[in-house]
Structures are given as structure tokens and as C-alpha cells.
Amino acid sequence: MKFIAYNVRDDEIPFIEKWGKDNQIDVQYTTTTLTPETLEEAQGCDGISGLQTIPYSRDLFEAFNKFGIKYLALRNVGTDNVDLQAAKDNDVTITNVPAYSPESIAEFAVTMALYLTRKVGYMQQQLRQKQQFHFSPDFMGRLISEQTVGIVGTGRIGRHAIQLFKGLGAKVIAYDKYPIKNSKLDFQYTTSLADLITQSDIISLHMPATDDNYHQFNHETFELMKDTAILINTARGSIVDTDDLIYALQSGEIAGAGIDTVENESADLQDSRSSKQVTDADVIKLSMMPNVLITPHSAFHTTKSVMNMVTISLNNLKALASGNKVDDQVN
Template structure:
């Protein structure tokens, strides 16, 4: 049995090697993601195990099918970059990792919030310029005095709720499917219009579906409190970047923590080469000390990486041995969505 591993990161390899040895599976490693491969590149592979945040090109999926590969196992949960119509047309089955470490992303979201409300961007900027008195005069806020709006209360959102509650924050939440485990922890609202004007911080934990694109735009920001903070560790398309910049320019938005950027596919190739991103909107955000930008790393802990590798490999092995996987998704249904 052989798996083609794409988008391999250095920190993953120790977990891949250990699993391969324990399970007698050969790994065909590729540091590059799926993009521009030919059928020959997949020769001998029984399944593809992939991880990337940029879109999976339909041509790569077609090349997999031409090589006889029937199974694909993602090492993450998000599938908004997957061309489901192509998978369905080529009869390729897919599995993901529904939960590799909700705590890792929730902790990162809370850490971004703490840095924002304590003016870390300004403090670091002042210290770097040896303006220590300016840094000492920056007055922050305490989370225990603030109301947090958590949008999406699945595994990650629920973890974030518990962390914010630990700081003494009041939490108002929105989710089309409220989490029963949180009924005594949060106040749910039925409409986001009831959340925007009541919260000091907005923390996003929902999928980047087409319906959720620009969930936060100019109209939504106008409804928010003056001096609101916005944190996005979910998907870049949830926020209209132009509207966010306008909100920052008017001081309607006091700060933003952006781990997932709307035009990530534009800047990701430059991130991989350690080059300065040339996207003008990214550069504007990066230059603002009220904004903390990170390169899609909220998930990135040792626990998460190990779980992503082991669960995805378990899915791939089950596919090859039985034709189905524990975390298989309905490709045909998703292709019609």
C-alpha cells in the first residue's frame, strides 16, 4: 500500500514516518501541494493525503483519476477549496479530519483578542523605536469587562466560549444550530442583527461557505459598537477586507486579528518563499499597528499536527481496505450544494 502525501510540512514528517512503520505503508512525499500534476505523478499511489489552503485544481483531480486513484484524505476539516463537482464526476471519494484540536484554534483566537485589547501592536512598535514612555502610556482593556460575540459554536467555538468565560467575559452567541452543551453558558440570539450592536469583540468560528462570504461587510460594521474588535481564525472570505479597512480608517473598528485573509490564495505562494506579499490590501492591514496578521497558523500545535496526520492516514487506509472511511463525506451531495 502506498500513499501520495502532498503539502508535507517538516514538522509532520516524524508522525508520518512513525505511522508508516507501524502500519507497513509506503509514503511518497511531496512538499508541494496539488497543482499541475500529471497522471504519472500519481503512479503507484493507492490514495492521496493532502493539505493546502489554496484551491485544489480540478486538473490535478482529473490526473489522479486518470492514474486510477480513487481516494483522497484531507489532513484538515475545511473543504471550501475542494472542487466537488470534479470529484463527483471522476468518482473519487473524500474524507477529512473533523476535529484535530479545537482547543488549538480557540486558544489562538483568545490570544489574538488579548493582544488586541492590550495594544500589543502599538507597544511593540514603540519599543522597537525605543519609545518606551509611549509603550508605558498605552492603556488596555480587561476581557472580564467585555462582552464577546462568538459566531459559530461547534467544537472550536464552544472551546472559545469556555476560554472567554474563564476570563470573566459575558458571551453572546449565534449559530443556526445552537449547541445544547452551552445553553447555560451563553446567550444565543436568533439573528446576527441582534448581536452586532451588543458586543465588544466578534470572534468568528464558522465555515467559509458561499452563503457566509462577506458575513461581515460595510453594512454589518455600521451596526457594531464603536471601537469593536474583530477576530478571524476561520476563513478569509467571511470578512470584506475593503470594509474592514474602511472601519479601521474611521476608528469604528478598534483592531482586528486576522489569521485567515480574504485573498490568501494570492499571498500564500509568497509566504512559502518568505517573500513580502504584494497584495495591496494585505500590505495595508500589515502596516496598521491595530491589526495582528498571522499566516493561517491558528491550528498549528504539536497536538493538532499529530492528530491531523494520524486521522487522515487512518481514513486513507480504511478507504483502500474497505472502500469507505470513518470520516468520509458525501461527495455527490456536496457537488450539488
């Protein structure tokens, strides 16, 4: 049995090597992005572990078929960038890691909310521009306990976010197309997303990307939000219209945004050895705003998450290559 992992970051390597040693399985790894051209490195392997934000395309799965590779185990949750029909057409089984560390992402969302509500960006901007500090009305923040937090999506991550925001004393409301039943968490569902948007001081997104929620947060949505409200997106970039977000921030339609994921993310985001400068005009523009915290899709990035992403992905490959079924199959 032999596997290969693509788009490997340096922090994943110790966990890959340990898993290979513990399971006595040859696991190669490469920092290369998985494409039809780079798939040649996987010749002779029984399965592939992948982690990337760019598409897993039909051409790629046709190349899988050509090389006789039947298994792709993602090291992440999202499958919106995977052509699942093409995988099926080429007899490729896909698995993901549905819960590598929900608390890591939820913690990061709360971290962003605290940063923005306490106006840390304004303090940092003053220090950069003037090399001095002085108290300013711009620095006056609000307690989380004074605010209503709206959680969009009450899956594993959303439920952890509810717990954390409740721990800080916030009133928490939530919206989900498929509400959970018999929850012991202290929150209330709203009857519609619009109700949540109009009531919330902080809105935190925790749903997967779908065709239905593409650009769900757009100019019309931002007009519904309070002009003192903050948007946190640790979910998927496609949910938020970036142009409309920038306009809303510049015009004062909303007060701030924590953005961990943007539209059209490049492969460099997952490359721990990349030294390329950021050239995306929207990312640069957002990074210059004191009411924005923008990060490189790193909400998940804790020791526990990385260990679980590697271990679960490779365990799924081992099970599939051994002829067993796995709970994490997505196609």
C-alpha cells in the same frame, strides 16, 4: 499499499514517517502543491493526503481519474476550496479531519483578543519607530472580564472559545444558524447575527465558509459594530470583505482586528520552506496597523494539531484503501 502526501511542511515529516513505520505502509511525501501537473508524482499510489489553501479543481480530479487514484484525504477541516461535484463525477472519495484540535484554534483566538485589547500593537509600533517606551493613552487596555464576547458559530471550535472566554470572566453570547441543544456551557444565543454584532465588544468567527456567508462581514456589518469593538477571524478569509475591513479600521468604525486568514491565500502559506516575501498589498497594509494582528493561517499550529492532522488523514486513506467506510467522508 502506498500513499503520498502533498504540501508537506517540515513539522509534519516526523509524524508521517512514524505513521508509515507503525503501519508498515510506504508513505512518500513532497512539499509540492497538488495540481494536475504535479499529480504525476502520485502514479502507483493508492491514495493522496493533501493540505492546501488553493483550489482542488475539476481538472485535478479528472487527472485523478486518468491515473486511477480514488482517494483524497485532506489534513484539514475546510472543504470550501474543493470541487466536490467534480470529485464525485470522477469517482474520487474525499475525507477531512473535522476535529484535529479545536482547542488550538480557540486558544489562538483568545490570544489575539488579549493582544488587541491590551494594545500590544501600539507598544510595538512605538518601540519600532522611536526605540523607546513611554506610557501613552494609546496603551490603555480593557479587561476581558469587562467585555461581552460574541461567538459566531458554536461547533467544536466555537464551544472551546466560549469556555476560554468564560474562564477570563467575559459575558459570552453566540449566534449559530443551527444552535446546539442542551449545552452545559454558560452563554446565551442571540436571536439574530445583527443582535450579536451590536452587543459585542469582541466578535470571534468560528464558522465554515459557505456561499451564504461570503463577505458577511462587510461595510454594513462594521457600521453596526461598536467603534470600540474588535473582530477576530480564525475561520475563513472569504467571510470578511478585506477592502471594507481596511476602511473600517482606518476610519475608526471598529477598534481592531485579529486576522489569521485572508481572502485569496496563496499556496506559499502552507509551504514551510518558502522564502518568498509577502507582496499582497492588503496584507502589508494590515500588518502596518497597530490595531491589527495578522498571522499566516497558523491558529491550528500546535504539536497536537499537526500530529492529529497527519494521523487521521493517513488512517482515513488506509481504511478506504482497505475497502472500509470512514466517518470523515465529505462527498
